Amino acid sequence: MTVSRRTILVAMPVGVAAAATACRDRKPPRPDPDAAALAAARDTEQRLVASYDAAGDTRRRDVHAAHLAALGGTMPSALPQVPADPRGLVRASVPTLQTAAIGAHSGHVAAVLASIAAAHLAGA
Amino acid sequence: MTSTVDAALQAALGVSHQMVYGYGLAAAHLSGRPYAAALAALADTETRRDRLADLLRGRGQVPAAAAPAYLPPGPVNSPATATALCLRLEHAAEGAAWDLVAAGAPGDDVRALGVRWLGVAAVRAAQWAGPAAAPAEPALPGQPA
Numbered sequence: 001m002t003v004s005r006r007t008i009l010v011a012m013p014v015g016v017a018a019a020a021t022a023c024r025d026r027k028p029p030r031p032d033p034d035a036a037a038l039a040a041a042r043d044t045e046q047r048l049v050a051s052y053d054a055a056g057d058t059r060r061r062d063v064h065a066a067h068l069a070a071l072g073g074t075m076p077s078a079l080p081q082v083p084a085d086p087r088g089l090v091r092a093s094v095p096t097l098q099t100a101a102i103g104a105h106s107g108h109v110a111a112v113l114a115s116i117a118a119a120h121l122a123g124a
Numbered sequence: 125m126t127s128t129v130d131a132a133l134q135a136a137l138g139v140s141h142q143m144v145y146g147y148g149l150a151a152a153h154l155s156g157r158p159y160a161a162a163l164a165a166l167a168d169t170e171t172r173r174d175r176l177a178d179l180l181r182g183r184g185q186v187p188a189a190a191a192p193a194y195l196p197p198g199p200v201n202s203p204a205t206a207t208a209l210c211l212r213l214e215h216a217a218e219g220a221a222w223d224l225v226a227a228g229a230p231g232d233d234v235r236a237l238g239v240r241w242l243g244v245a246a247v248r249a250a251q252w253a254g255p256a257a258a259p260a261e262p263a264l265p266g267q268p269a
Contacts, residue, residue: 066263118246
């Protein structure tokens with residue numbers, strides 16, 4: 001049997017894969033580089049949902065609940081602090097969300113953050 | 125070789141070509157404030173179209189040329205149909221901008237352009253839709269269906 005280069009190259013990854021698996025088992029999971037931006041955006045949306053819920057504005061509540069869901073969040077059991085001026089919070093969030101979108105590592109996260117910023121800019 | 129970024133840029137350029145044609149068509153049936161808004165959107169779109177073409181050239185790509193004419197989705201012969209066309213143009217812009225944001229790299233010009241464009245398009249869409257139609261506007265502008 002001729003041992004070709006291809007055979008060697010195909011055979012090697014088995015050992016490499018085993019070593020890599022062992023290494024992977026020992027390493028802690030890599031932190032999500034977008035976690036902080038997502039957490040900040042979720043916090044804002046939770047406060048807006050609570051605010052519009054309290055005000056009985058179901059249309060705006062539903063919009064911000066959709067934003068919260070897109071960010072992978074849910075409403076906490078303990079109600080978050082309700083902003084005194086929810087429209088002001090919406091406006092103030094736009095540059096923060098846009099900056100976070102531009103810097104996000106994940107393209108999908110970036111698009112979600114940019115879209116929420118756009119909705120806030122349009123008066124959500 | 126064409127990358128995802130190049131494809132998103134070409135698609136955005138294609139939407140921009142359609143918007144330039146569409147806003148010109150719509151403006152002919154508008155007057156007053158809506159007419160001024162259509163002209164402002166047209167000028168803004170022309171600037172963005174040229175920027176998109178520059179970005180493509182900078183990546184070694186040939187920007188797609190505009191078609192001589194485009195067929196609107198329905199007759200455009202009144203202020204109402206012209207306004208409806210403007211709304212559709214901005215919804216298309218939202219989709220193209222979303223794709224640019226998703227395709228761009230962190231901090232690069234493509235991503236930044238997409239983020240700004242998505243905001244502009246959402247604001248314009250809300251204006252064309254009008255306050256009564258605002259609830260019908262999507263919660264996440266540009267998100268693929």
